[in-house]
Amino acid sequence: MEYDGSDYHGFQIQPGTPTIQGALEVALAEITQGCDEGAPGRVVGAGRTDAGVHAVGQVIHFDSLWSRSTVELQRAVNALLPLDIAVRDLAVAPDGFHARYSASSRQYVYSVLNQEERSPLRERYSYRVSGETDIAAMNKAASYAIGTHDFAAFGQPPSGSITVRTLYRADWTREGDVVEFVVVANAYLRKMVRRLVGTLLWVGQGTMSSKEFEDILLKGDIGRSAPSVPPCGLCLTRVNY
Amino acid sequence: MEYDGSDYHGFQIQPGTPTIQGALEVALAEITQGCDEGAPGRVVGAGRTDAGVHAVGQVIHFDSLWSRSTVELQRAVNALLPLDIAVRDLAVAPDGFHARYSASSRQYVYSVLNQEERSPLRERYSYRVSGETDIAAMNKAASYAIGTHDFAAFGQPPSGSITVRTLYRADWTREGDVVEFVVVANAYLRKMVRRLVGTLLWVGQGTMSSKEFEDILLKGDIGRSAPSVPPCGLCLTRVNY
Numbered sequence: 001m002e003y004d005g006s007d008y009h010g011f012q013i014q015p016g017t018p019t020i021q022g023a024l025e026v027a028l029a030e031i032t033q034g035c036d037e038g039a040p041g042r043v044v045g046a047g048r049t050d051a052g053v054h055a056v057g058q059v060i061h062f063d064s065l066w067s068r069s070t071v072e073l074q075r076a077v078n079a080l081l082p083l084d085i086a087v088r089d090l091a092v093a094p095d096g097f098h099a100r101y102s103a104s105s106r107q108y109v110y111s112v113l114n115q116e117e118r119s120p121l122r123e124r125y126s127y128r129v130s131g132e133t134d135i136a137a138m139n140k141a142a143s144y145a146i147g148t149h150d151f152a153a154f155g156q157p158p159s160g161s162i163t164v165r166t167l168y169r170a171d172w173t174r175e176g177d178v179v180e181f182v183v184v185a186n187a188y189l190r191k192m193v194r195r196l197v198g199t200l201l202w203v204g205q206g207t208m209s210s211k212e213f214e215d216i217l218l219k220g221d222i223g224r225s226a227p228s229v230p231p232c233g234l235c236l237t238r239v240n241y
Numbered sequence: 242m243e244y245d246g247s248d249y250h251g252f253q254i255q256p257g258t259p260t261i262q263g264a265l266e267v268a269l270a271e272i273t274q275g276c277d278e279g280a281p282g283r284v285v286g287a288g289r290t291d292a293g294v295h296a297v298g299q300v301i302h303f304d305s306l307w308s309r310s311t312v313e314l315q316r317a318v319n320a321l322l323p324l325d326i327a328v329r330d331l332a333v334a335p336d337g338f339h340a341r342y343s344a345s346s347r348q349y350v351y352s353v354l355n356q357e358e359r360s361p362l363r364e365r366y367s368y369r370v371s372g373e374t375d376i377a378a379m380n381k382a383a384s385y386a387i388g389t390h391d392f393a394a395f396g397q398p399p400s401g402s403i404t405v406r407t408l409y410r411a412d413w414t415r416e417g418d419v420v421e422f423v424v425v426a427n428a429y430l431r432k433m434v435r436r437l438v439g440t441l442l443w444v445g446q447g448t449m450s451s452k453e454f455e456d457i458l459l460k461g462d463i464g465r466s467a468p469s470v471p472p473c474g475l476c477l478t479r480v481n482y
Contacts, residue, residue, distance in 0.1 A: 002359075002360055002361050002362060003361050003362075004361045004362055004365065054362060056362060074358075078358070078359050083359075083361065083364065084361045085361060086358065086359035086360060086361050087358075088358055088359075088360070089358075117315075117319070117327065117328075117329055117330075118243075118319050118324075118327035118329075119243055119327060119329070120243050120244050120245045120324065120325045120326060120327050121243060121244075121245055121295060121297060121366065121476075123324065124245065124365070125362065235362075
């Protein structure tokens with residue numbers, strides 16, 4: 001799935017507010033009406049993207065008694081979905097496949113527009129930061145986060161559950177005035193990517209050392225990490241199985 | 242100026258609807274309140290972009306008695322403008338400068354996303370066209386339009402005025418699945434770029450020959466040119482003086 005999350009209150013369905021899951025379920029219910037034996041099936045997404053977060057590689061699954069081709073189903077769903085949501089590819093899943101539980105890792109990209117002046121056409125999908133950003137320092141700090149750690153400093157878990165996650169990749173690259181953070185992890189705490197980005201930007205701006213970043217991570221001190229940066233810069237780019 | 246035109250009814254002010262000019266005048270009136278001696282000044286734009294058309298290089302002028310620096314004025318305007326409109330650069334104009342009348346030419350870029358499936362993050366700023374598009378044929382046809390011609394086949398003039406315009410540049414390039422049309426002209430008829438693009442796409446899709454395109458141009462036959470393609474793909478990129 002690819003979607004522009006700007007006008008949605010996140011992936012997960014909530015009564016009375018526009019959500020990606022809600023829009024998908026409405027479209028699917030209309031299409032498979034009568035062939036799903038009663039109530040329309042639930043859609044399960046690999047990543048519960050927050051309000052305003054985009055996706056180019058979200059993966060979902062749903063059950064359906066659709067008997068025609070997957071090409072026809074994809075075309076029908078795309079014709080009914082709002083213009084800011086699309087199914088990019090659709091296939092019959094192997095037995096037992098579960099979009100969320102079968103996923104081994106998820107990749108997110110956070111885009112920073114590193115320039116002084118506002119740029120409306122680019123700020124829809126990136127977060128503008130002015131001043132210097134030291135990519136080398138940000139990468140040094142980010143490297144401490146790679147591996148299996150308790151990420152309590154960077155996000156809240158659902159009540160009672162553990163805050164240990166495994167990061168396979170976390171690095172920054174610069175291309176012109178666009179600075180991008182790519183992160184791959186088995187799973188994330190709520191707002192974890194955006195809190196990591198905010199704190200790493202502090203390192204890049206020289207207001208925090210990479211050693212202090214490591215200390216915050218090791219101590220699980222959420223009081224010293226940065227608030228989450230805006231959702232517009234975040235995009236779920238890939239889910240691995 | 243840079244703006245995302247998606248949510249505006251074009252540049253030119255119209256009572257009761259959101260326009261770029263209207264938003265600018267509201268912001269300027271608030272800032273220069275008291276220093277403009279009475280009514281806030283009018284804003285004059287180089288190009289009257291249509292509803293839904295974007296800009297990264299719109300040029301405007303206005304009169305003001307602002308006595309502090311241009312940097313401060315730009316910062317103040319940008320702080321008050323909606324997020325989808327921004328002043329990218331601001332300077333004191335030479336005496337007698339007029340954003341519209343002093344302009345010698347305007348450059349527009351039309352972006353086509355040449356792929357089968359919907360792509361929400363990219364379709365906000367481009368028009369999706371599936372199937373083959375023959376860039377060589379489109380460039381051959383476009384070359385007939387370069388120079389001074391009567392463009393009556395591709396747009397309507399304000400009543401009674403002439404339809405002769407001079408095109409300095411009109412060409413297509415492909416980069417991956419993005420196909421872009423760059424056009425530079427002294428001035429344009431209403432919807433002229435989007436009608437040219439629509440008709441050139443017919444040539445690229447093989448439903449019209451480049452010779453037929455030339456014939457339509459020479460005969461000024463608006464009944465045989467294509468309807469205008471959607472505004473989302475169009476962007477005013479530069480104004481030359």
